[in-house]
Amino acid sequence: MYAIKVEDLTVSYDLKPVLWDVDLNIPSGVLMAIVGPNGAGKSTMIKAILNLIKPVSGTAYFNGKTYKEERKNIAYVPQRGSVDWDFPTTVFDVVLMGRYGHIGWIKRPSKQDEVLALEALEKVDMLKFKDRQISELSGGQQQRVFLARALVQDANIYLMDEPFQGVDAKTEKAIIEILKTLKNQGKTVVVVHHDLETVPVYFDWVALLNLKVIAYGEIKTTFTKENIAKTYRSSTLKQTGDDLNDSN
Numbered sequence: 001m002y003a004i005k006v007e008d009l010t011v012s013y014d015l016k017p018v019l020w021d022v023d024l025n026i027p028s029g030v031l032m033a034i035v036g037p038n039g040a041g042k043s044t045m046i047k048a049i050l051n052l053i054k055p056v057s058g059t060a061y062f063n064g065k066t067y068k069e070e071r072k073n074i075a076y077v078p079q080r081g082s083v084d085w086d087f088p089t090t091v092f093d094v095v096l097m098g099r100y101g102h103i104g105w106i107k108r109p110s111k112q113d114e115v116l117a118l119e120a121l122e123k124v125d126m127l128k129f130k131d132r133q134i135s136e137l138s139g140g141q142q143q144r145v146f147l148a149r150a151l152v153q154d155a156n157i158y159l160m161d162e163p164f165q166g167v168d169a170k171t172e173k174a175i176i177e178i179l180k181t182l183k184n185q186g187k188t189v190v191v192v193h194h195d196l197e198t199v200p201v202y203f204d205w206v207a208l209l210n211l212k213v214i215a216y217g218e219i220k221t222t223f224t225k226e227n228i229a230k231t232y233r234s235s236t237l238k239q240t241g242d243d244l245n246d247s248n
């Protein structure tokens, strides 16, 4: 059984397809990058499989179940730009929110939940900021807080949309260490990533996306010059739709 199985996923905004017939079988325990040029549909794919946007067609399964059935086991770190950071709440409360899937909205978090939140903040080196408003943090600090929130969720599958965006080198290193730890615990981690150079250093699996899935699989066999060139070869593919019916 796959950790994530995406079947026939097609998504369009205002009738313009941005994802075309995407199929992906992601095994458990991989640390996988999703790469592709700007506008390739990476964020859209993550959102569509998490039911945050409605696809034209297609389904995603998590450990063989629907998102709704499996949501407790799925943690999502959204792109920083898509979050309303002016929302008045403290760092600690944002992280504690990660526990709500376990405790339910009506119950109060227990001492144990609070301890887990503090531990996660410690892991991402943000404990000293626990009482700060999230609006008063730098981009890298916000990213760490979101990672801590995903960590306390104690999920089985992690989906992250550009967690390295706008962070300094030290934070990037801290984040990748955490991702590797998750992988070593047998969890499945899927990350939208921009920097091609670090793909083989950080990840063991990759999906190359540009409207369609160009290729996906183990880095060694998949992250080839040919596949990269095919993925990043201008954006005419999107504009004309010429290649929509390519058999590859």
Ligand SMILES: Nc1ncnc2c1ncn2[C@@H]1O[C@H](COP(=O)(O)OP(=O)(O)OP(=O)(O)O)[C@@H](O)[C@H]1O
Residues within 6 Å of the ligand: 013, 014, 018, 036, 037, 038, 039, 040, 041, 042, 043, 044, 045
């Ligand atoms: N809410 C929306 N309404 C209309 N079009 C959208 C919307 N969100 C994204 N798009 C368009 O869909 C396409 C795919 O966008 P998406 O954000 O999924 O790409 P991406 O690969 O994540 O890009 P980037 O690397 O720049 O973040 C783009 O052409 C984008 O302009």
